[in-house]
Amino acid sequence: MLSLALRTLRFRKGGFVATFIAMFFGAALITACGGLMESGVRDAVPPQRLAAAPLVVAGDQKYDDAQLSERVRLDAAQVHAVAAVPGVGKAVADVSFPVAVVRDGRPVTDLSDTATGTEHRPLGHGWDSAQLAPYTLISGARPGAAGDVVLDAGLAGQAGASVGDRVRIVADGRPQEFRLAGIVKQAGGRTASQPAVFFTDEQAGALSGRAGTADAIGVLPKAGTDTAELGSRIEHALNGKAAVMLTGENRGLAEFPQAASSQKSLVTLSAIFGGWAILVAMFGASSTLGLTIQQRHREMALMKAIGTTPRQLRRMILGETLVVATVASVLGCLPGALLSELIFDKLVSAGMVSGAVEFHLGVVPALVAVGASLLAGVGAAYITARKIAKTRATEALAESSIEGRWLTRTRVVLSVLFLVGGAGMAVMTMTMMKGDLTASTAGPACIMWAIGLALLAPGFTKAIVALLQGPLRALTGLPGQLAVLNSRAHTIRMAATITPIILLTGIATGTLYMQQIEDASNRSAHTGILRADDVLTSETGGLPPGTLDRVRQVPGVGAASDYVTSTGFVQSPEDAEQTSDGWPLQGVSDAKNLSVQAAAGSFGGLRGNSVALPVEHAASLGRGVGDSLTLRLGDGTPVKVKVAATYRAEGDAAALLLPAQLLAAHTTDGAARQILVRHAAGSDSTEVTAALSALVKDQPGVKVTDSAALVAGRTEGQQQLATINYLVVGMIVGYTAISVVNTLIAATGRRRREFGLQQLTGFTRRQIMTMMSVESVLTAVVGVLLGTVAAAVTLFPYSVAKLDRVVPSVPVWIYLAVVTGAVVITFTATLLPTWRATRIRPVEAATAA
Numbered sequence: 001m002l003s004l005a006l007r008t009l010r011f012r013k014g015g016f017v018a019t020f021i022a023m024f025f026g027a028a029l030i031t032a033c034g035g036l037m038e039s040g041v042r043d044a045v046p047p048q049r050l051a052a053a054p055l056v057v058a059g060d061q062k063y064d065d066a067q068l069s070e071r072v073r074l075d076a077a078q079v080h081a082v083a084a085v086p087g088v089g090k091a092v093a094d095v096s097f098p099v100a101v102v103r104d105g106r107p108v109t110d111l112s113d114t115a116t117g118t119e120h121r122p123l124g125h126g127w128d129s130a131q132l133a134p135y136t137l138i139s140g141a142r143p144g145a146a147g148d149v150v151l152d153a154g155l156a157g158q159a160g161a162s163v164g165d166r167v168r169i170v171a172d173g174r175p176q177e178f179r180l181a182g183i184v185k186q187a188g189g190r191t192a193s194q195p196a197v198f199f200t201d202e203q204a205g206a207l208s209g210r211a212g213t214a215d216a217i218g219v220l221p222k223a224g225t226d227t228a229e230l231g232s233r234i235e236h237a238l239n240g241k242a243a244v245m246l247t248g249e250n251r252g253l254a255e256f257p258q259a260a261s262s263q264k265s266l267v268t269l270s271a272i273f274g275g276w277a278i279l280v281a282m283f284g285a286s287s288t289l290g291l292t293i294q295q296r297h298r299e300m301a302l303m304k305a306i307g308t309t310p311r312q313l314r315r316m317i318l319g320e321t322l323v324v325a326t327v328a329s330v331l332g333c334l335p336g337a338l339l340s341e342l343i344f345d346k347l348v349s350a351g352m353v354s355g356a357v358e359f360h361l362g363v364v365p366a367l368v369a370v371g372a373s374l375l376a377g378v379g380a381a382y383i384t385a386r387k388i389a390k391t392r393a394t395e396a397l398a399e400s401s402i403e404g405r406w407l408t409r410t411r412v413v414l415s416v417l418f419l420v421g422g423a424g425m426a427v428m429t430m431t432m433m434k435g436d437l438t439a440s441t442a443g444p445a446c447i448m449w450a451i452g453l454a455l456l457a458p459g460f461t462k463a464i465v466a467l468l469q470g471p472l473r474a475l476t477g478l479p480g481q482l483a484v485l486n487s488r489a490h491t492i493r494m495a496a497t498i499t500p501i502i503l504l505t506g507i508a509t510g511t512l513y514m515q516q517i518e519d520a521s522n523r524s525a526h527t528g529i530l531r532a533d534d535v536l537t538s539e540t541g542g543l544p545p546g547t548l549d550r551v552r553q554v555p556g557v558g559a560a561s562d563y564v565t566s567t568g569f570v571q572s573p574e575d576a577e578q579t580s581d582g583w584p585l586q587g588v589s590d591a592k593n594l595s596v597q598a599a600a601g602s603f604g605g606l607r608g609n610s611v612a613l614p615v616e617h618a619a620s621l622g623r624g625v626g627d628s629l630t631l632r633l634g635d636g637t638p639v640k641v642k643v644a645a646t647y648r649a650e651g652d653a654a655a656l657l658l659p660a661q662l663l664a665a666h667t668t669d670g671a672a673r674q675i676l677v678r679h680a681a682g683s684d685s686t687e688v689t690a691a692l693s694a695l696v697k698d699q700p701g702v703k704v705t706d707s708a709a710l711v712a713g714r715t716e717g718q719q720q721l722a723t724i725n726y727l728v729v730g731m732i733v734g735y736t737a738i739s740v741v742n743t744l745i746a747a748t749g750r751r752r753r754e755f756g757l758q759q760l761t762g763f764t765r766r767q768i769m770t771m772m773s774v775e776s777v778l779t780a781v782v783g784v785l786l787g788t789v790a791a792a793v794t795l796f797p798y799s800v801a802k803l804d805r806v807v808p809s810v811p812v813w814i815y816l817a818v819v820t821g822a823v824v825i826t827f828t829a830t831l832l833p834t835w836r837a838t839r840i841r842p843v844e845a846a847t848a849a
Helices: 002-011 011-042 077-083 127-132 153-159 203-209 229-235 250-252 257-294 296-307 310-347 361-388 393-399 407-431 435-455 455-476 478-489 491-525 547-552 615-621 660-664 685-695 707-749 750-762 763-803 811-838 842-846
Strands: 055-058 086-092 096-102 123-126 135-140 146-153 166-171 174-186 198-199 216-222 242-246 534-538 556-573 583-588 598-601 610-614 626-634 636-646 655-658 673-677 702-706
Touching: 011 707, 055 229, 055 250, 077 086, 077 216, 077 229, 086 123, 086 127, 086 242, 086 811, 096 153, 096 203, 123 203, 127 198, 127 203, 127 361, 135 146, 135 685, 146 153, 146 166, 153 174, 153 198, 198 203, 216 229, 216 407, 229 242, 242 250, 250 257, 257 310, 257 435, 310 811, 407 435, 407 763, 435 455, 435 491, 435 763, 455 478, 455 491, 455 763, 478 491, 478 763, 491 707, 491 763, 491 811, 534 685, 547 610, 547 673, 547 685, 556 660, 583 660, 583 811, 598 750, 610 615, 615 636, 636 702, 655 660, 673 685, 685 702, 707 811, 750 842, 763 811
Parallel strands: 123 198, 146 174, 583 655, 610 636
Antiparallel strands: 055 216, 055 242, 086 216, 096 123, 096 166, 135 174, 146 198, 166 174, 534 673, 534 702, 556 583, 556 626, 556 673, 598 636, 610 655, 626 636
């Protein structure tokens, strides 16, 4: 039967092309999400400056299962502990701190891109760590005195500096002049994404402000030492000292600790959208294949009538499906791989994923894509073939022109499972999910309800056709009456064309409005805590000491505050409620820059080791003003603080407020990078802003902006997430749109014989086009209505979870655009094949198989 199946493919090209397209794009979609998943699971961060060290010791960036937001540094004593381990040839400490090389009053490296700038900004180091790359001198000599500096070749070229020149460098927020003692280049032709600036080891410690600590320790083993065994000995020596051993591709995490959070972003994103993609692709492919096989019911009936056994029919159908599904899914993996890398690059450029993470796509995503396609195809083929094979030859001939019962036990059970599962996820969205996890249940709820409603589409079709048949007949006459009769007689066929429209309308409407709700939630979250008319921001790592005092002395300045942000955890009490990503921490030094009022206590007591808590969080902790709790700050340091005040936050604006000086000491840069300025009542805002700009004009990398820049910076991560959501959702909606077109073309193209017979009995071409237009109206109405219901299962629970109201204030034009797109696609994919089919001579069309 396999040979017969292969020959059949030659003469049934239309139906199998439709199946091929559905499975091809489905496999591409699944492969694309699979590549993101593999990259996230592997989380490979190849070393750059530490490439010569096969073993690297770094601070442990984890707290429980969460990722700490700031760099965890090592004590300098740990360098000696590592060096004392047998087999260690040399243990080299690496110290990193932000610097900027200045030319003509501006940093030569553009750091205005806050999404990726931290991964490309220059870093200062001690000269001893140059051997870890290794860097080699190409001119000049090593730094020999406190006033010497060595630049890598890229930075020296950008600065236009040669050995012996004086170069201006901003370190610790202060511009200073150094003599360029030498220029280095990384061995092997490699180029680090973070340009290197080398000082003497003593001066590097002083400029970093972290004397007695190290960012990482590069281990150079003695000749002949087994690296794996040495790593085990070092781990044993460092046991309990908040340090981790990094080997292989993960050594780069010592240089880019923020890259570790990319794993969660990639895995979460690919898991959510990958699950959507698999469901949509499998259901779309099986729906198209099922329709294709149903259209051959007459052919199968004739084969049974001439003696073909049920087993032979099943083998033929399964053989055809295996051939088409295998070829389509395997070929679909190639564009899927390209699409996956494209999305990964978009994630990097948007700042969602660290540029230090390496993209990986192995065979596993391709195997999953092929397996899912084969499972969907073979499953749909088996169910349809089993039904055909069980039917008697005489009954099959009759059923080839008259549809059988659609309300089968299998269809009812599956629809109930999907509808109940979707309803359960909707309830979880409203009651259990918080933060970014809310989308992980809201999105699948929409898809599950769309599939559940699609399984019941024949029943809904009958009901809606019965409701609309009167107006349609009155408006369109005989063609409309025939369209209604066709829809009532072929509800299963019509339901197959409605299914992708339900998915298209439901997914597009639900996910686009989810993002609108998310944006509204973020806007409300970032309007209620801070108050500023101007914001001073340093792009070089920190503001110079004393800047805040000078700002406060500017005429017209009513209040000024250092502003620091980070993320931390409540360590004690141990049963404290908190998200998996920790609590946002905000550091301020002047309560006048807060727009919230204290509910209890006073913000004036926010100094030293103290904290101000949102009222709801204070209640959940069982803490009030004067009580103490222990926080685990961004660098992993436990700090005991006293509650100075509580305040009422609006929406998701809840943050733990700390003194800026306390919080800044536990950030990667170790200093405040922003100052918030409020103008005094009655002052001229333009003059105050101009005076502030004049104040910092001699401080390269420091700029003055209005408060909108602060809000934009705080919501930037959410906007980046929105961009990626639109990209991936657009990809899934694009696939669904292809499925709509594919299914409608396949369904309409197979009706050439019907159109020919109608023309032979007196129907004009115009009447057939009118009939198909009416059928398109019915198809679009049913699909859009059911898709809207599926979207509502996502929209309303998500609005309750994010905005505390059932009906969100969202633009209606988005829904109208989705509906218009679905209608246009439906009419185009139906009427164009009809127009083409009716161009064939009626006699030829009527006698076609």
